[in-house]
Amino acid sequence: MLEVQNVRAGYGAINVLWDLSLSVQPGKLTTIIGQNGAGKTTLLRAIMGxxxxxxxxxxxxxxxxxxxxxxxxxxxxxxxIPEGRMVFRDMTVEENLMMGAFSPQHRAGAAANLEKSYVMFPRLRERRKQLAGSLSGGEAQMLAMARGLMSDPKVLIIDEPSLGLAPVMVNELFEILGRLKQDGRTIILVEQNTHRAVGVADHVYLMQSGKVVLSQAASEVSLDHLHDLYFAR
Ligand SMILES: Nc1ncnc2c1ncn2[C@@H]1O[C@H](COP(=O)(O)OP(=O)(O)OP(=O)(O)O)[C@@H](O)[C@H]1O
Ligand SMILES: [Mg+2]
Structure with a gap:
């Protein structure tokens, strides 16, 4: 279990997270939603050090x-997998993927994990020799996700993967998130697409101004209530 207790963090003199606590159960998908500037990315940065x-x-x-x-x-x-689907634009798709398995203990499993990535993201196999800079936004997001999976992590933290994607790509993305969950991975998903995020999640946290204002099992969440809270100031 990943546990955040009473955390304060920010940028120099600017504090963003205020005594924030949450817990993430193993093998579950926990979504963190909230308006722009609520502190979601800051929380992920604090978790990742x-x-x-x-x-x-x-x-x-x-x-x-x-x-x-x-x-x-x-x-x-x-x-x-950070916001903004950062990929190495001047490297091919496959080179980008191999960068996800750079550390010595992951190199041995790299070939098997590469194959797994191509099974999960067939579009990437088709484009494996293409420069990452020439991928579409959705393809680049898939590449960023696949690269994150190259170290075969138990805990996967994903920041706003659906941002700017066309509806079909959003569908594909949430399908993949569902599959990653079935694999038994622990997933923390930050999303602005509340409806889809709640649909795939086990647990939902709503953040506002650096605090958690709602913590609820996804099955108990009322989207109307959530939206009222979401837009409350
Ligand atoms: N590097 C930084 N230096 C100073 N302030 C920052 C920095 N990054 C973020 N902030 C501020 O911290 C606050 C929280 O930002 P954060 O990026 O965590 O929000 P967010 O919930 O991820 O928003 P969004 O949905 O827009 O991505 C904002 O007021 C933002 O301006
Ligand atoms: Mg953010």
Whole structure:
């Protein structure tokens, strides 16, 4: 279980997260929703050690993650797919994928994981020699996800994967998220597409101004109530 307790974090003198607590159950999909600027990405950055935590603790199966450098996160089987589908534009699709398995302990499994990626994302196999910079937005998002999976992480953290995708690509994306969940992975999904996110999730957190304002099992969430809270200020 991933546990965030009483966390404060931000950027220098600007604090963004205010005593934020949440827990993520293993093998479940937890979605974090909230308006622009609510602090969702900041929370993910704090979990991944990209920004310091000034108060509180973040633990994975009881072991503290605070202070662990981001480049060691793959050793505890965590991977993040950041906002904005960052890919290496001047490298091919396959080279991008291999970058996801750069660390020594993952190199051995790279060929098998590459094959798994191509099974899950057949479009990427078709385009494996193409430069990543020439992919469509949706294809680049698929590539970013597939690269995140190359280290075969138990915990996968995904920030706004559906942003800017056409409806068919959004459908494909949520289908893939459902499959990743069936694989038994623990997934943290940040989304603005509340309807779809709640549909695929087991648990829902709503964030506002750096705090959690709702924590509920996805099966109990009323979308109307959620939207009222979402737009409340
Ligand atoms: N590098 C930074 N330096 C200073 N302030 C930042 C930085 N990044 C984010 N912020 C501020 O922190 C607050 C929370 O931003 P964050 O990116 O976490 O929001 P978000 O919930 O992910 O929003 P969005 O849905 O737009 O991605 C915002 O007020 C933002 O301006
Ligand atoms: Mg964000």
């Amino acid at each position: 990209l920004i310091p935590v000034s108060q509180g603790s973040i633990t994975l199966d009881g072991k503290p993650l605070n202070g662990m450098p981001t480049w060691d996160m793959n050793l505890v089987s965590m991977a993040m």
